[in-house]
Amino acid sequence: MPETLMSIKDFSVLYDVETPVEAVKHVSLELKRGEILGLAGESGCGKTTLAYGVQRLLKPPAVITSGSVHFHDAGGEVIDVNALDAEAMRVFRWDKISMVFQGAMNALNPVATIGAQLDDVFRIHRPGMTKAQRRAECADLLEIVAVGKDRLRSYPHELSGGMRQRVMIAMALALRPQLMVMDEPTTALDVLVQREILRQISELRHEFGFSVVFITHDLPLLLEISDRIAVMRSGEIVELSGARELWEHPRHDYTRTLLASFPRLTGEKGVLQR
Numbered sequence: 001m002p003e004t005l006m007s008i009k010d011f012s013v014l015y016d017v018e019t020p021v022e023a024v025k026h027v028s029l030e031l032k033r034g035e036i037l038g039l040a041g042e043s044g045c046g047k048t049t050l051a052y053g054v055q056r057l058l059k060p061p062a063v064i065t066s067g068s069v070h071f072h073d074a075g076g077e078v079i080d081v082n083a084l085d086a087e088a089m090r091v092f093r094w095d096k097i098s099m100v101f102q103g104a105m106n107a108l109n110p111v112a113t114i115g116a117q118l119d120d121v122f123r124i125h126r127p128g129m130t131k132a133q134r135r136a137e138c139a140d141l142l143e144i145v146a147v148g149k150d151r152l153r154s155y156p157h158e159l160s161g162g163m164r165q166r167v168m169i170a171m172a173l174a175l176r177p178q179l180m181v182m183d184e185p186t187t188a189l190d191v192l193v194q195r196e197i198l199r200q201i202s203e204l205r206h207e208f209g210f211s212v213v214f215i216t217h218d219l220p221l222l223l224e225i226s227d228r229i230a231v232m233r234s235g236e237i238v239e240l241s242g243a244r245e246l247w248e249h250p251r252h253d254y255t256r257t258l259l260a261s262f263p264r265l266t267g268e269k270g271v272l273q274r
């Protein structure tokens with residue numbers, strides 16, 4: 001299997017509004033298979049635009065003004081994402097990539113059971129599966145994310161926020177994606193629950209071999225969970241290095257400023273308990 005999962009070259013996005021905003025400027029990035037890549041930077045630096053843009057999930061006024069994205073499929077095929085038509089793109093997104101958003105747990109349908117909602121994913125995207133196979137798979141997924149299969153019949157309001165977010169992760173895992181994009185996925189949860197979920201994501205990617213792009217303002221958190229961190233500023237990646245390297249030897253002034261802005265990084269214990 002190729003070591004690179006996604007190659008992004010010279011990627012730029014413009015919001016074509018009255019005063020146009022160059023939200024992403026000539027970004028090049030190689031995402032490795034199985035890695036957790038943290039995307040850090042202040043609000044408005046372009047993290048979300050980049051992550052959505054490479055999946056062509058942006059709508060006007062966003063315009064992709066340059067760049068290419070190639071996905072190196074586990075099967076050996078190299079997919080030129082820009083060349084996919086709308087239908088191929090839809091299948092590609094469901095099959096290869098999944099997303100977990102901030103507050104995703106609130107996107108669950110309140111009047112359907114967890115089991116029914118998981119089942120829908122397979123019914124729609126894996127029409128060849130039998131009912132029994134789907135049921136077994138749904139139970140399995142809830143076990144994997146430590147919600148437990150006895151929750152299949154529960155409604156969302158019967159679960160805590162952390163459990164509902166785990167259900168969303170189960171859904172994101174369902175079709176065995178090669179890439180999971182997580183945009184502030186645990187910000188709304190309390191710190192202990194957040195940690196537990198992140199630990200689990202890290203284990204799961206070893207087990208299933210997917211890569212994670214993890215977007216957050218929370219640099220200390222990224223230092224803990226990421227293999228590499230890309231620091232964005234004003235639409236550009238100003239530094240990209242291993243998490244420990246970035247923490248111990250930040251090369252860019254902006255990275256140093258960013259690190260210094262988190263007092264909990266400068267405490268005695270430090271943050272790296274990987």
Ligand SMILES: Nc1ncnc2c1ncn2[C@@H]1O[C@H](COP(=O)(O)OP(=O)(O)OP(=O)(O)O)[C@@H](O)[C@H]1O
Binds near residue numbers: 017021042043
């Ligand atoms: N629909 C839009 N129209 C115009 N400008 C936009 C639009 N969406 C985003 N922008 C601008 O693009 C830039 C990048 O925004 P983006 O949301 O990608 O940043 P971000 O780093 O993800 O921020 P946050 O962490 O707050 O989500 C910002 O300057 C933002 O104001």
